[in-house]
Amino acid sequence: MYEEPYKWVEAVGNRRTYLDEQFKEGAPVVGVTCERGILLMTMSKGTPKLYEIYDRLALGGMGHPADLEKLRFNLLEMAHVEGFNRSASDVTGGRLVKYGMAPAIKQAFEEVFKAPFIVKILLAELGQKAGKDGFLTINYDGTFEEKSQYAVLAATSAVEQKMAGYLREQSLASLADAVGAAIRTWAVGDQAQRRALDEGEGHDEARTSPDQLATDTETLYAYLRRCIAEKTVECALLDRHVQGPSKYRALGVDELKTLLPNELSPSLS
């Protein structure tokens, strides 16, 4: 039935609608650079969403846990075999995404008889020098973008734009600044997604009525306190001050308490 081109295009269109639906309730992911390295932040219920990939690479993901797991293993396999056969310096986010991950995701997306990957991926790469840090994001259809300074994943591009707009105004100098900015940006995104869900007006809601969503700090903290009570705050750092080749470390509760804004740290248990 898909031999005719327009039917294939229609099938791919249906696939987009289906996939957009799948991310509506997903937790956004925020990645920011700071003096200390790269911070990734999200909130999860049970299944973690932030992972170590290689010495200087970390991954944040949205979507179906099984799909994320499959792609995570593919990335780990590619990175480690390449690092062993050549060197750690040859394992770069750009090579993994452009020549490995993105083509595989695109192929799965366009093969309309098979199930697509229900994932959005954010890959953070700590540069050898400060200022050389970067991000790559991959959408469920295999399109990827390179970014510096910060990158976000959310249910829709409108929400992502809103988060990026908020993040642009924030100070990201110290690690504590980065943690504060990341968690508030996460709240901006999650709040926008919730509003879109509640009102059932589709993906453009956050863009069409920005005034309805308060982004003042107090409102965001109140929202975050409710989220923290129900979910686990996940923060991981590619820490350029860590000794040895592996720079990834998850931030534990005790360390997070010292880094979170005073308004939020008592809520963390």
Next chain:
Amino acid sequence: MGMQSDFYQLLKGQGYVFGVLGQAARGQELTTATTILAFKYRDGVLVAGDRRATAGNMVMYDRTDKVLEIDRHSVMAIAGVPATAYEMARILEHSFKYFRRTQLQELSFEGKLRALSKLLKDNVPAALAGTGAVVPIFAGYDFEQEAAKIYFYDILGAEFEGVDYAVSGSGSPTIRGILHYVNTWGEQPLSAMLEEQATVQALRLLTSAAEFDSATGGVNREAGLYPVIKFITASGVRTMPDAQLKPLFEAKVSRHV
């Protein structure tokens, strides 16, 4: 499912072959590396090695690092053919990282010991053919037992725990006796020594090995070459910098030789 946690198997699946059988050519001297030691001191385990690599009578290199950090809590010290030993270290390093990153937990200390044993077993044909014998010491922090531990191996892959100490390499017969003497009748057992005392002991042991074994390099003060000494504790692996070894050597070792 095909999601495996064993990096070595993954490599093999991609056609990688380790421990290829070969025969040493007649008259061809292979590069080897010599004295390594490890012993328990008050805070954990000290691992040390000289810096010399030789091929027959020829000194190939005097800056060899034989005490290799495999991960944040484990060290492999190598005696034997460096080419094979470095390859083993690279496989182990990637295997431990791969396990941690895929399984989201550290490989157990026992698992790490077993991984090295498997590599040695696969290397037996090359070791017996005379092209790749490696006799390593593996030391690391065992979080289940909450203690730093030492293991040594034979070329077939059997692992043995060094309860107090372990030695390997051509200079090891010299220092094995000294270690036994010091540990049994010295002023204090090795395990009671403070870090500085343990460091001085290691420097003296390697200097003694160099005295009687031409394949072990001693300290070369003119070139600023000191042995490699690492400490393993619960907080990880730490290397004693040359800047700290130099004054210790001059004050506590050189006046005795």
